[in-house]
Amino acid sequence: MPTTPPSPPVYWDYLSLPGLLAQQEGLDGNPGPDELHFIIVHQAFELWFKLVLSQLRLARNHLAAAHLPEEQVPFVVHHLGRVNVILRHCVDQFAVMETLPPQDFLAFRDKLTPASGFQSYQLREIEALLGLKNEDRVSLGGVKPEAHIQSVGASSQFDAFARLQATQQEVTLRDALNAWLARTPVQGSSVGDPGDESVVNGFLAEYLQQVQAHGDATLAGLVTALGDAERARMEPRIRTTVEETRRFLLADDPGVRRARAGLLFIESYRELPLLAWPRLLIDTIVELEEQMLLFRNRHARMVERVIGRRIGTGGSSGVEYLDKTTAYRTFPELWTIRSALLPRTMLPALRHREKYGVS
Numbered sequence: 001m002p003t004t005p006p007s008p009p010v011y012w013d014y015l016s017l018p019g020l021l022a023q024q025e026g027l028d029g030n031p032g033p034d035e036l037h038f039i040i041v042h043q044a045f046e047l048w049f050k051l052v053l054s055q056l057r058l059a060r061n062h063l064a065a066a067h068l069p070e071e072q073v074p075f076v077v078h079h080l081g082r083v084n085v086i087l088r089h090c091v092d093q094f095a096v097m098e099t100l101p102p103q104d105f106l107a108f109r110d111k112l113t114p115a116s117g118f119q120s121y122q123l124r125e126i127e128a129l130l131g132l133k134n135e136d137r138v139s140l141g142g143v144k145p146e147a148h149i150q151s152v153g154a155s156s157q158f159d160a161f162a163r164l165q166a167t168q169q170e171v172t173l174r175d176a177l178n179a180w181l182a183r184t185p186v187q188g189s190s191v192g193d194p195g196d197e198s199v200v201n202g203f204l205a206e207y208l209q210q211v212q213a214h215g216d217a218t219l220a221g222l223v224t225a226l227g228d229a230e231r232a233r234m235e236p237r238i239r240t241t242v243e244e245t246r247r248f249l250l251a252d253d254p255g256v257r258r259a260r261a262g263l264l265f266i267e268s269y270r271e272l273p274l275l276a277w278p279r280l281l282i283d284t285i286v287e288l289e290e291q292m293l294l295f296r297n298r299h300a301r302m303v304e305r306v307i308g309r310r311i312g313t314g315g316s317s318g319v320e321y322l323d324k325t326t327a328y329r330t331f332p333e334l335w336t337i338r339s340a341l342l343p344r345t346m347l348p349a350l351r352h353r354e355k356y357g358v359s
């Protein structure tokens, strides 16, 4: 029996375009041109969020492995690098939204209440996958975003809350990163090597001595430049910075301390060939957090331009609420370490160079 060859794919079928392009009907099936604009811009963002989620999961899966072979670190950097480009693109995309003049938005805004980006369960999933904890979120009128999604969800067929809860059970990028950092060889010593703890503690003690010496030199330089009168003002500040660095690096929890030592080592000796990819990974995650903050800030500025300081359709204080979310830091250690870094000339001498690809 001759078989009929499969029909060749057609562009619009492959992309499910007829279905996709029939999904902009709004609440009454007949959005005006401005509302169509509003719907499409939001949908475009949500499509990008879908891709961000899939890339984050791929990166997290690699990073969360009990052992991440050196040659797989580039995959993590690749997926997170793609997330960064998408987020940058999303930040730019707010300019499209801004072409909606305030009065034209007011013409249809009220019928949306209480629908709001506050219910973007995909953004909440992105935040959860990164490692933002529910208790660290800003509340909206005393209600945390998760509880809000649960309560408004009662009037929808789709169980966004269940989906969010499932994502919250997953390993976060933050936890995977910290576990990986804790396995970084420090001065050639790896977790499980005999005496690893004392090598790590010795490195931290040596480093902290240099932090102290750097603080003293900074103070001496300031006094020379600005006069002795400045000493009383500057000295407590510098002492506080040194003390904060000490507390950060000498964390009580041994796992946290090992991870911070690993991070400090990568950031300090970043030119070593075998640290090239690890440092690129850290840089990529710093950029990711930066892009998330730029996203939040750009959204808030766009909102201020379109609705001013009035309350949001989701019931928040609007721009005031959004500005508070720009304080979120999911990877605080990656930022704190920046205040602890020393000039290269003051770093403790590197031991076991051969283990980092230097002969």
Ligand code: HEM
Residues within 6 Å of the ligand: 041, 042, 045, 046, 097, 100, 105, 115, 116, 117, 118, 119, 120, 123, 145, 299, 303, 306, 307, 311, 312, 313, 314, 315, 316, 317, 318, 319, 321, 322, 325
């Ligand atoms: C004219 C356009 C827009 C206005 C006036 C606006 C306004 C607001 C306001 C006031 C909030 C705070 C919650 C509330 O009370 O409703 C909010 C939250 C949010 N909006 Fe928008 N928005 C607009 C467009 C967009 C677009 C295009 C996106 C892209 C997805 C977006 C995503 C979000 C997200 C994710 C949140 C939650 C932020 C958080 O809680 O961290 N918004 N929006």
